[in-house]
Amino acid sequence: MGRPPCCDKLGVKKGPWTPEEDIILVSYIQEHGPGNWRSVPVSTGLMRCSKSCRLRWTNYLRPGIKRGNFTSHEEGVIVHLQSLLGNRWAAIASYLPRRTDNDIKNYWNTHLKKKLRKAGDSFDHQHHHDMVSRADGYGAGQAYMNTEVSQLIAGRGHSPFADAAAEVCSSSSYASSVDNISKLLGGFMKSSPPPPPP
DNA sequence: AAGCCTACCAACCGCCAGAAC
DNA sequence: GGTTCTGGCGGTTGGTAGGCT
Structure with a gap:
């Protein structure tokens, strides 16, 4: 037993x-x-x-x-991490400490997926990363996001983005x-x- | 004003890995 | 060592609010 x-x-x-x-x-x-x-x-x-x-x-x-009220920074992080990690919402949420996996998952399914589908011809997980890179509106700042997110993933160390995100989080209601x-x-x-x- | 449609989101369901017995 | 449960996760669903006709 x-x-x-x-x-x-x-x-x-x-x-x-x-x-x-x-x-x-x-x-x-x-x-x-x-x-x-x-x-x-x-x-x-x-x-x-x-x-x-x-x-x-x-x-x-x-x-x-x-x-609620996802910032463009947060959107960028989610989009990029989703392209890197797939639908591992808990892992993605760990980079956005004040967000829950459920919230991120909901936001992805209701907002981002739609936006990305709109931006690209089709939404395909196999080619998601390429599509994200092409997508208008998400291409902007993508290089910055690549660097920042890579740093976060590599060492989860301190970064200007983390500071900015923390500020956004703390100031938002x-x-x-x-x-x-x-x-x-x-x-x-x-x-x-x-x-x-x- | 009423009915329909769409979007949003809270919560459930089922699965899995690891822990407890 | 095997069985069963817990905690965690991702996928999905159902209720409802708001917009549209």
């Missing part, structure tokens, strides 16, 4: 999270820290699968997340229910430090 099962499949709630559930989850993580997701539904009484709790936290409730939850929690989000760089 291995470990005990993660959670009872019966009685697991699905669908959108309510503000109450968010508060319960954030309060629990504030107290115990993220991790050991199996214990979250058990300890909090949330009728949610541990997976669902983890997803909700990482994609939505985690402090320091920036959502977003409107979402996260703010409301933050207010409800009495500034927990503000007091929590942003996640460390990868």
